[in-house]
Structure formats: C-alpha cells, structure tokens
Amino acid sequence: MGLIFFVGFMGCGKTTWSRKLAAKLGYEFIDLDHVLEEQAGMSIAEYFSSFGEASFRELESAVLKQTKYPENAVVSTGGGLPCFFDHMDWMNANGKTVYIKLSPKTLADRLENGKAKRPLLRDKHGEELIAFITDKLAEREDFYLKAALIADGLHMSPEYLEELVNS
Ligand SMILES: Nc1ncnc2c1ncn2[C@@H]1O[C@H](COP(=O)(O)OP(=O)(O)OP(=O)(O)O)[C@@H](O)[C@H]1O
Ligand SMILES: O=C(O)C1=C[C@@H](O)[C@@H](O)[C@H](O)C1
Numbered sequence: 001m002g003l004i005f006f007v008g009f010m011g012c013g014k015t016t017w018s019r020k021l022a023a024k025l026g027y028e029f030i031d032l033d034h035v036l037e038e039q040a041g042m043s044i045a046e047y048f049s050s051f052g053e054a055s056f057r058e059l060e061s062a063v064l065k066q067t068k069y070p071e072n073a074v075v076s077t078g079g080g081l082p083c084f085f086d087h088m089d090w091m092n093a094n095g096k097t098v099y100i101k102l103s104p105k106t107l108a109d110r111l112e113n114g115k116a117k118r119p120l121l122r123d124k125h126g127e128e129l130i131a132f133i134t135d136k137l138a139e140r141e142d143f144y145l146k147a148a149l150i151a152d153g154l155h156m157s158p159e160y161l162e163e164l165v166n167s
C-alpha cells in the first residue's frame with residue numbers, strides 16, 4: 001500500500017496507533033517527531049526553548065520531505081505539522097492520510113499527564129488546558145479534515161485501523 005500518514009492533535013494517539021498498525025500490517029513504523037529529535041540531537045522541548053517555534057516548523061518541514069521512506073511504512077506526524085506549509089497536500093500526494101479525531105475534553109484528559117514533553121501545553125492545567133485545546137483544535141481542524149480517512153479516536157484497535165485503511 002505504500003505510506004500511511006497519521007495526523008491529528010497532540011495526544012490523539014498518532015504514535016501509539018501508528019506503531020500498532022505497522023506491526024499488524026508488517027510495515028515499518030516511523031515517528032517524525034522522533035526523527036526530528038535525532039537529527040537535532042535534542043528533545044523537541046529543548047529545540048523550542050533554544051530556537052523557537054518558527055525554526056522548529058522549518059526543520060519539521062525538511063524532515064517530512066527529506067526523510068528516505070521505505071516502500072511500506074506507517075508514519076506518525078507531529079500534531080502541528082499538517083497545519084504548516086503545503087504539508088497536507090504533500091502527504092496526500094505521497095500516501096494515505098488518516099485523521100484521528102477526538103474531542104477537546106478527551107484530549108485534555110490524556111494530555112494532563114504528558115505535558116512536560118509538549119512545549120505548547122506545558123503551563124496549562126484543568127479548564128485552561130481544555131480551553132486552549134478547544135481554540136487550537138478549531139484553528140487546526142480544517143487542515144486535519146483534508147485527510148483521506150477519519151478514524152474515531154475512541155474506538156481504536158489494530159483491526160479497526162486495518163479495515164479503515166483498506167476501505
Ligand atoms: N485509545 C486510547 N485510549 C486511551 N489512551 C490512549 C489511547 N490511545 C493513546 N492513548 C494514550 O494517550 C496518550 C497520547 O498518545 P500518543 O503519544 O500516541 O499521542 P500523539 O498523537 O502521538 O501525541 P503527540 O502529537 O503529542 O506526539 C498516551 O499516554 C497514550 O498511551
Ligand atoms: O501540536 C504541535 O504543534 C506539536 C505537536 C508535537 O507532536 C510536536 O511536534 C511539537 O510538540 C509540536
């Protein structure tokens with residue numbers, strides 16, 4: 001089938017489910033946030049604080065377009081990646097895109113514990129975190145909705161995803 005790109009908001013499950021679908025299909029698993037961290041030689045949080053978001057977005061774009069992909073892979077993208085430059089068009093031209101859709105409340109519940117490594121969320125808690133996610137998701141969802149397929153983030157399983165990408 002080639003390349004499958006998972007897109008969606010931070011915490012929707014891109015890394016978790018890309019890895020599981022890749023195992024189910026016998027494809028390679030690639031996480032572009034991890035590739036970027038390896039290339040930069042530092043964590044994303046460190047990169048943001050040293051060089052800022054604009055520089056991060058340029059590097060993220062180069063990583064998306066210059067990675068040497070194997071023939072078959074499931075690729076987890078950064079939560080903001082689809083919303084910059086021509087990335088959704090590029091991914092749609094080079095593979096099958098899947099948007100993992102979840103409500104702001106569910107995203108906030110999942111993100112409350114994993115915020116340290118997500119620089120955009122770091123200082124936010126409770127209602128403030130939900131409000132931030134609600135606004136940011138409203139800003140971003142038009143990009144995510146350019147995906148070829150939409151997965152219901154509450155009902156994920158390798159079998160469900162395999163059927164979806166083969167549909
Ligand atoms: N279906 C699920 N049910 C419950 N928890 C889940 C589910 N899928 C993922 N999670 C949990 O939600 C959290 C976020 O998942 P994950 O890191 O895969 O998201 P992500 O989309 O890759 O986020 P980011 O864009 O920040 O890298 C993790 O703690 C993960 O274990
Ligand atoms: O939503 C975002 O803008 C981000 C999501 C993460 O996957 C990382 O790519 C980074 O923390 C930025």
Ligand SMILES: [Mg+2]
Binds near residue numbers: 014015
């Ligand atoms: Mg991830």
